[in-house]
Amino acid sequence: MSERDRIARVLPEEVLAALTAQSRAAATGTLWAAGDPGGLLRLDGGRITGAESPGAPGAEALLLRSGRILEASWVAAYQAGAPSGRFAVELVRRGLVGAAELETVCLMALFDAAFAIAAGTVEECRWEPPPPDAGPVAGNGAGAGAGAAVGTDAAFGAEPVGREQPWTSAVTRVDAWQLRAETERRLVALAQFPTPVRPGRDRLAAVAEPAAAQAAVGAGPNAGGPRAAGGLRREVLGLADGRRTARDIAFLLGRGVYPVTVEASRLLADGLVRIGSANREGGEVRALLAPRHAAPPAAPSGIASGIPSGVSSGVADPAGPVRLPRRQSRVSGS
Amino acid sequence: MSQEALVAEIRGLRERVPGITDAAVAAVDGLLVAADTAAEIDPESLAALAAAGLGLARRTAAVSGRGPLRQTVTHCGGGYAVIYAVGDTALLAVLGDEGLDLGRLHLETGALIERLDDLLCGRTR
Numbered sequence: 001m002s003e004r005d006r007i008a009r010v011l012p013e014e015v016l017a018a019l020t021a022q023s024r025a026a027a028t029g030t031l032w033a034a035g036d037p038g039g040l041l042r043l044d045g046g047r048i049t050g051a052e053s054p055g056a057p058g059a060e061a062l063l064l065r066s067g068r069i070l071e072a073s074w075v076a077a078y079q080a081g082a083p084s085g086r087f088a089v090e091l092v093r094r095g096l097v098g099a100a101e102l103e104t105v106c107l108m109a110l111f112d113a114a115f116a117i118a119a120g121t122v123e124e125c126r127w128e129p130p131p132p133d134a135g136p137v138a139g140n141g142a143g144a145g146a147g148a149a150v151g152t153d154a155a156f157g158a159e160p161v162g163r164e165q166p167w168t169s170a171v172t173r174v175d176a177w178q179l180r181a182e183t184e185r186r187l188v189a190l191a192q193f194p195t196p197v198r199p200g201r202d203r204l205a206a207v208a209e210p211a212a213a214q215a216a217v218g219a220g221p222n223a224g225g226p227r228a229a230g231g232l233r234r235e236v237l238g239l240a241d242g243r244r245t246a247r248d249i250a251f252l253l254g255r256g257v258y259p260v261t262v263e264a265s266r267l268l269a270d271g272l273v274r275i276g277s278a279n280r281e282g283g284e285v286r287a288l289l290a291p292r293h294a295a296p297p298a299a300p301s302g303i304a305s306g307i308p309s310g311v312s313s314g315v316a317d318p319a320g321p322v323r324l325p326r327r328q329s330r331v332s333g334s
Numbered sequence: 335m336s337q338e339a340l341v342a343e344i345r346g347l348r349e350r351v352p353g354i355t356d357a358a359v360a361a362v363d364g365l366l367v368a369a370d371t372a373a374e375i376d377p378e379s380l381a382a383l384a385a386a387g388l389g390l391a392r393r394t395a396a397v398s399g400r401g402p403l404r405q406t407v408t409h410c411g412g413g414y415a416v417i418y419a420v421g422d423t424a425l426l427a428v429l430g431d432e433g434l435d436l437g438r439l440h441l442e443t444g445a446l447i448e449r450l451d452d453l454l455c456g457r458t459r
Binding site: 036037053054055056057058060061064065071074200241243244247248251252 | 352434
């Protein structure tokens with residue numbers, strides 16, 4: 001496998017086949033893609049109303065983590081709007097986000113999730129029609145019925161927002177060909193890099209000393225884009241600790257996984273980050289039993305509990321118990 | 335008990351399930367056994383709080399008569415903290431971001447917890 005083949009350039013075959021078939025049939029339902037990270041696409045009348053993946057931040061994460069909307073305002077709007085299925089309307093009505101901005105963010109989240117699914121691996125696809133009692137889809141305009149609202153509400157309590165119709169379905173929708181074109185455009189753009197970063201797989205570690213790296217941020221041959229890109233570059237570099245993937249950093253920042261992956265690939269090309277081998281990086285792993293186990297010649301390990309002798313003997317400090325400061329006895333007496 | 339095996343198990347969990355940011359194994363008294371955490375997380379505090387949380391959840395399960403405890407999930411604005419019991423004497427704490435798929439995590443941890451229990455108790459397979 002050459003370096004450039006690390007990233008697919010097209011939608012996975014199974015996904016494309018199922019998506020094409022269902023959108024031609026103007027179907028409504030959910031297309032599940034099992035894989036790493038996998039995800040799902042929601043279709044309504046053949047158009048895509050949403051995409052979700054553990055590999056990409058959803059609209060909620062983009063709006064909250066980035067600090068665009070405060071948690072308290074979000075919860076208040078949710079409580080006011082969600083029971084009637086008008087959460088998105090409520091966000092705009094309260095001036096927390098502009099209507100156009102909300103639509104953009106939801107669209108970005110949709111494309112971003114599709115990108116994450118396609119950039120990973122897909123093992124199989126499954127089509128699931130809507131449950132018979134699901135009611136009308138929330139996005140069908142003003143008539144969004146109570147059935148959809150119940151579904152949204154129930155889902156909020158138990159699941160990471162929405163197994164049924166999430167609030168974003170009402171905000172944006174795209175055609176299958178648009179989704180395909182945009183996703184493949186992103187995959188191809190990423191594949192242009194000498195070593196494209198795999199968003200959910202490659203753990204990124206900053207190479208230089210933090211101070212030196214900060215100084216070098218502006219100096220790379222690929223630097224000098226718009227101001228915002230410079231900021232993202234700095235943020236990605238600051239969070240590349242050898243444990244995190246581009247996906248992890250995207251969630252931390254509340255940014256799309258695609259822009260973060262592109263920035264990470266750029267940093268990699270500039271030699272400012274490297275890809276840590278999966279098993280050796282992230283030196284934070286600690287196992288506290290080893291040193292304690294080795295230090296005292298194992299206190300008779302017949303201690304009856306199910307805990308291994310290491311845990312039990314770890315309780316007692318090798319140098320004997322630490323003496324806690326005590327009050328003078330006469331002080332307590334008088 | 336194999337030290338490397340214990341560390342490999344919790345690190346492997348983070349590799350397999352997208353969205354896990356940190357994980358730790360601790361004894362139920364709150365003493366940390368092994369941790370795979372980012373620099374911002376204090377593993378000792380995590381272990382202590384997880385032990386307290388697990389104790390509370392176990393008592394709540396017993397008092398409310400809902401059967402044995404499966405796991406305790408703290409759902410936050412920006413992610414999750416999930417605590418699983420490992421046998422009667424240890425626990426596994428997992429931190430994740432909003433993208434963590436809880437269903438997938440539960441699937442992955444089923445067999446893992448048995449293996450951790452074996453490792454901690456010095457049983458070999």
